[in-house]
Amino acid sequence: MLKKFNLFHSILGIFFKNRPYDEKEVEISSEAYFVRAIKLDDIKDLLSIEREVYAGELPWTKTAFLMELQAAEPHLYLLIKKEEKTVGFIGCRIFGKDAHITNVAVLTHNQGKGIGSFLIREVLQFAKNNGCETVSLEVRISNKNAQRVYRQLGFVSNTIKPNYYTENKEDALEMILYLKEE
Ligand SMILES: CC(C)(COP(=O)(O)OP(=O)(O)OC[C@H]1O[C@@H](n2cnc3c(N)ncnc32)[C@H](O)[C@@H]1OP(=O)(O)O)[C@@H](O)C(=O)NCCC(=O)NCCS
Numbered sequence: 001m002l003k004k005f006n007l008f009h010s011i012l013g014i015f016f017k018n019r020p021y022d023e024k025e026v027e028i029s030s031e032a033y034f035v036r037a038i039k040l041d042d043i044k045d046l047l048s049i050e051r052e053v054y055a056g057e058l059p060w061t062k063t064a065f066l067m068e069l070q071a072a073e074p075h076l077y078l079l080i081k082k083e084e085k086t087v088g089f090i091g092c093r094i095f096g097k098d099a100h101i102t103n104v105a106v107l108t109h110n111q112g113k114g115i116g117s118f119l120i121r122e123v124l125q126f127a128k129n130n131g132c133e134t135v136s137l138e139v140r141i142s143n144k145n146a147q148r149v150y151r152q153l154g155f156v157s158n159t160i161k162p163n164y165y166t167e168n169k170e171d172a173l174e175m176i177l178y179l180k181e182e
Contacts, residue, residue, distance in 0.1 A: 099127035
């Protein structure tokens, strides 16, 4: 039975692996949004979200986004729009059996409406489709708001990475979600 189950998942995996993300309209908390894979032309929108969310600072430069979007490893970069305006984005890259969330942000005015959780769940599905066992991320030790969102989705604290954020030497908390076969 277990072997049959594993075979079924392997076949599903071959089917879903490396499939381009199908853009779609979604409803989150009774509001309509549009989600699609990020293209190179979208980087200016991502930079402007970062500027708004991080009070003028840019954790990621244009070059950093360009490199991620063209990475050799399997990756998923998604943006979400409300009435033509990009209100959030997420990125992840797969390293072996781990899908690492590299970046996630939602415009301040649109936070607390379930958008971030929705984007993370899309990454969890992508990770499962690609045979990952875990999903991981780093978050500032002071960013309790984001940590709460991650915990609600099933992430647990792993290690502390001292002085991870170079500009203020803040520690990072690494959080991990263990994916289970359903
Ligand atoms: C962290 C971040 C991405 C989360 O995105 P978000 O869209 O605000 O997250 P969600 O709305 O899914 O969840 C936030 C809260 O809203 C709640 N929520 C979810 N759906 C909701 C809804 N329909 N209505 C009201 N609240 C809702 C969640 O339960 C959660 O509640 P909590 O505050 O009690 O934990 C976002 O806050 C952000 O961009 N922060 C700044 C950048 C940042 O810190 N990025 C992470 C770096 S590691």
